[in-house]
Amino acid sequence: MPIIQIRKWRPRSSFGEWLSLEGSLEVGSQNLFFPIPQTTFSLPLPNSSSKDMEGRCSRSLLCCLASLLLLVQLSTEQFQVVGPRHPIVAVLGEDAILPCALLPAMNAENMELGWFRTTLSQAVFIYWNQQEQTEEQMDEYRGRTSLVRDFLLEGQASVHIHKVQVSDNGMYTCFFRHGGFYEEADLEVKVAGMGSDPQVHIEGPEEDGVRVVCKASGWFPKPQVQWRDLSGKKFPALSEAHTQDTEELFSVEATLVVRDSSVGNVTCSVLNPVLDQEKAMAIYIPEPFFPQASPWKPAFAVILTMLGLLLLGACCFIRKAHSRRMQVRQEKDHLWRLKEEKQQAKEEVLKTIDELKADLYQRKEAYLSAWRKAPLYADWRKERFQAWPVTLDPDSAHHRLSVCHEKMLLTWKDPSVYCDEKCSVLGLEGITSGRWYWEVKIENELHSRWTLGVCRKDVRRKGNYLESPQRGFWVMGKVNKSYFALTNPETWLSSMQDLFRVGVFLDYSEGDVSFYNMIDGSHIFSFPPASFSGALFPYLMIMYGAVSMTVCSMESGSEGLPVPLNNFPPLEETLSTPMEGFSSGCGVDGAPPEAESLLLP
The missing domain is CATH 2.60.40.10 (Immunoglobulins)
Known part of the structure; x- marks a missing residue:
């Protein structure tokens, strides 16, 4: 017989008593616990004897069992994480507690809990499968942290930091995850310590x-x-x-x-x-x-003041006379300097033009002789590569993705549905030799994750699979605000500006896969040389967030990149004309390159 544990009740009106329930449900031999945060289930009880009331209450509870299970399910799907409103003051050498709570309150015993510093890789404490996980914990917190489990059933979790150190000062993030839903909150710890007496x-x-x-x-x-x-x-x-x-x-x-x-x-x-x-x-x-004051000091100060005034007057008179003589002389010198500067400027301009022509010629020759060692300037690299006409293959696309606009645009079919697995698509044709490149335009929001690059056709692309060169993937991408290359281990690309158009360069024979920012032509990342076998296909992946990827048409090409030396206009026109920005067949407006080439000073 189903049993519902009653924790509290209170009267609501004079016509009868209303019973408020919250607790656990026992069916047969199994005890199923359902946290019921901020939820009240009420049943009317007639004014009768206690035995009659208990019988009727049991029958009413059986009738409302289905409604109870439905409301419990709805009440536990989503939650918020709340941290302390004010900074936590921790005294050096003593212990500190970092509390976080769920709103509405619910059982957190079977959730994944974590406390981190500035990034998720800086783990202070991780709780999963109802036990502490120490593999990813920072060394400075090993043996100094523990979980306060007293109130996990009420949705309150706290980390106990023992023997507070100066390095514990700063911001923390507490992370709660249940199934595919997670939330986090920030909290601040201010470490303070009283030193020696002055x-x-x-x-x-x-x-x-x-x-x-x-x-x-x-x-x-x-x-x-x-x-x-x-x-x-x-x-x-x-x-x-x-x-x-x-x-x-x-x-x-x-x-x-x-x-x-x-x-x-x-x-x-x-x-x-x-x-x-x-x-x-x-x-x-x-x-x-205290030193004794001398009676001669006031008189000496007066004498020094008078001498100073006399010297100031004499200096002013001499300065005026000297300035009149210098003014006439300066006018003559000025006219002579103007004539000399004009002649000198003309000679320097002609000399500079000759030096720039020679310098540009030498640099272009040096690049052409060793172009693989100069990773910057994407358009110079394009002289050695051919444009690959990428067309997306709808048959290889994940069922949540949409391939449209002549098989060049990749988007979500339903952006409102959350997906906890990687959704990818391949190009229609593979590459088995030669040097090729293509460009991809990316539009994404702040909290999103995507990758792009090349992969072998026989790789596993179902579920939440791993992307690495050992598994046949050579890709880079973005997670929230950070960019990375999926090497082993992964390489985080620091100081990277937002990418709107990425160029993928594949040299099959040399085993080289490189990525470039096609807005300013700067180099993003190059994988170590590899030995390819079989065909490599263009690869696009979206995991979450409002993301769309468009394969740029190579017919219009990329304009605005530094043009080859043999196509330069006369240098006099170059010096007088502002440098144009980057643009492409994707319609992304660019800006003059910010990063200088390794070949430039």
Whole structure:
């Protein structure tokens, strides 16, 4: 007989009592737990005896069993992850807890949980299959983290970091995943530590005052130093220097010059801005430590002031007379320089033109003799390659993908449906020899994943398969904001600008697969030389996100790339005409190349 555990009830009206349910369902010998976050199931109970009420309640529960299972299923499909609203303050050497919770609350015991630093590869703690996973955990967190399991059934998970270090300071991301749905939240940890008590001592007289030095060490973050007298009046410090040791703890040395002999006690306080706690030390400065003022100083200051005024007047008179003479002389020199500069500029322009012509000729000859060693400038490389007319093969396309516009455009059939596997398509014809290239225009949103390149036709392309040269794939792509090349291990392409048009260059005989940004002609990545066997086919893959890929028509070609040397216009026209941007048959407007060629200075 099905049994529903009742956790709480409360009356709703004067006509009867309403029973609110939440808990677990027991059918036969199996106990199936269904978390029911923020969901209330109510059944009317008539005003009768307790036994009669229990019998009727059991029959009502059996009638509502189907509705209960349906509502439980709907309530657990999606969720949100919520972190603490304010930064977590962690004291050096003590423990810290990083909490995250599910909204609505649901059972997280069978979910995949993770805490990371700036990227998913920097794992702090990973929980999966109801146990801790340490293979991908960062070395600095091994043995220092544990999961607080007390409230997993209520959707609350926390990571316990033992013996907090300075390196634990910064941003964290907690990650919850259940099936194909996942969410994440950010939280910040501020590490703080109180260092040693300040040490204050008198160094000696300083001009018309006394120099006092305050030192403290072992603080984090950078402490603040403040000088005060007995009444609480603040003194501006003469200097303040901070240093860090090998453990990234701060030491501070502040200097104060006290000029008032009646001050007496001076207090140096060192404040931790995160904990809002301070340590202070006072020192008494006896009046005999202050230097005695000399009666001749005021008279000497007046004499120096008068001498300064006299010297200033004499300098002004001499300067005016000299400026009149120099003005006449400068006018004559100016006319002579204009004539010389005009003649010199004409000679330099002619000389520069000759040097540029010779330099460009030498560089083009050097490139043509060793073009494989110069990965930049895509259009110079295209002189050695032929355009491959790529046509997508609809029969090889995943059932979620759509191939249209003369078999040149690849998009999702239904972008609103989430897909947790790789969906790919091949070109219609394979390549078995020669040097070929083609271009692909990409339009994608921020959170998306795609790859493109070449592969063998017999590779496995079902489910969430792996792409690597060992498995017959030579591809690069994008995941969210980052670009990568799928080597073994994968290579992340840092400082990469957004790619809108990518050129794929395949040299079959040399085993070379290279990728270029066809907007500015810059080099993206080249795979190590490989030994190909069998035909290689153009390959496009979309995993998630609003992504569309268009194979560019090679009939219109790419305009705006640096033209070959034997097709250069006269250099005088080149110097007077602005450099045009890149464009292509895909209709993507470009900009002048930002990256210089390896052949250019």
